[in-house]
Amino acid sequence: MSTSADAILSARGLTKEFFGFKAVNNVDLDVREGTIHALIGPNGAGKTTVFNLLTKFLTPTEGRIVFRGKDITGVKPADVARLGLVRSFQISAVFPHLTVLDNVRVALQRKAHLGTQFWRSNRLLDRLNDEAHDLIEAVGLAAFAAHDAAELPYGRKRALEIATTLALDPPVLLFDEPMAGMGVEDIGRISDLIRRIAKGRTVVMVEHNLNVVSDLCDRVTVLARGEILAEGDYEEVSSNARVREAYMGSEDG
Structure with a gap:
């Protein structure tokens, strides 16, 4: 070929x-x-x-x-x-009742070799905060970091989906x-x-x-x-x- x-x-x-x-x-x-x-x-x-x-x-x-x-x-x-090779909106996982910050932290877990279990301690997950906030800021959601995903307007949800995809650094x-x-x-x-x-x-x-x-x-x-x-x-x-x-x-x- x-x-x-x-x-x-x-x-x-x-x-x-x-x-x-x-x-x-x-x-x-x-x-x-x-x-x-x-x-x-x-x-x-x-x-x-x-x-x-x-x-x-x-x-x-x-x-x-x-x-x-x-x-x-x-x-x-x-x-x-x-x-x-990452397909956004299909592969990215946005959980409506988690905050914007927690959604991005969940997406970062695989890259950080922490798996995707929700019972990880806050101490372990806090290691991801700086990178998560950087991604949230990059997609224009810094003011919404503490908001549940379900509260976001449609366009902002799309931005969050992009942030969770970017967490894989594709x-x-x-x-x-x-x-x-x-x-x-x-x-x-x-x-x-x-x-x-x-x-x-x-x-x-x-x-x-x-x-x-x-x-x-x-x-x-x-x-x-x-x-x-x-x-x-x-x-x-x-x-x-x-x-x-x-x-x-x-x-x-």
Whole structure:
């Protein structure tokens, strides 16, 4: 399998078939290290299926996936996460009746080799406080550290989920529609947060909001009917006649 030299995550011939229907057909993809890479496309394009294949929540019918030079096609999702390919909002655990601080401390336990048992003593968990507060501040939740997660507005909960994911210190973060259901203010806040945390990391995201994609992403892969329609920076793909035709009637770029 030949991959781009600067790719941290690659797929070749990625295909997923459901009962004879090819939801994804022969997709080749290279995600360059240190970039924010978006997967976009109209409804039914196959972008979520590709995302689920990359994060190992689905097994490909055909094709190969390589992460940091290692073939991960047959690797389980939890093991892929341990390698540093972490899917936010699905893998991160936010407990509504724990405080923001305690949520982040729980997420830090694995990295600190403390396991994830809730009966760890406060003395042991207090060793994680400085790092937890740093993460909480990084996602803009310093004023909410003592609040229960259930009390947070929707956008702030998303920020907490990102903090718990960052606790694993992953080199690659994958976001599945991170702006879904958000108002304008929250979209701006989470966009700024993703931009900040992407420094020194690679981000892959499925996103419907094309304003977010144009503002955030270095590279964009457009999918339609399970195949790659176009790829490049946002200006390139948004001016592509085939992309405009695929989006006609569903989204305005």
